[in-house]
Amino acid sequence: MPxxxxxxxxxxxxxMKRAWRGQAISKGGxxxxxxxxxxxxxxxxxxxxxxxxxxxxTRVKASAKAIRTGLVVKPLKRKFGYTRQQKAAxx
Numbered sequence: 604m605p606x607x608x609x610x611x612x613x614x615x616x617x618x619m620k621r622a623w624r625g626q627a628i629s630k631g632g633x634x635x636x637x638x639x640x641x642x643x644x645x646x647x648x649x650x651x652x653x654x655x656x657x658x659x660x661t662r663v664k665a666s667a668k669a670i671r672t673g674l675v676v677k678p679l680k681r682k683f684g685y686t687r688q689q690k691a692a693x694x
Contacts, residue, residue, distance in 0.1 A: 613647040
């Protein structure tokens with residue numbers, strides 16, 4: 604399974620990391636200077652969870668943002684919740 608969120612499409616992206624040296628001018632120095640710029644990867648905060656997709660419980664990778672915003676529907680943990688839904692559907 605690739606490192607991609609099933610709901611938002613977030614995936615690993617590339618960028619740069621800067622290392623700084625020196626003291627800030629406001630603190631009495633000559634300013635900050637970049638001493639090293641290297642490549643790095645930014646990885647999304649993926650969680651492997653059980654979610655309800657098309658009415659079936661499946662294990663998927665979802666970003667923490669998708670879980671927080673409510674894009675992911677998790678299954679109920681207790682059986683009596685399902686019976687309450689079934690009674691409501693019959694009535």
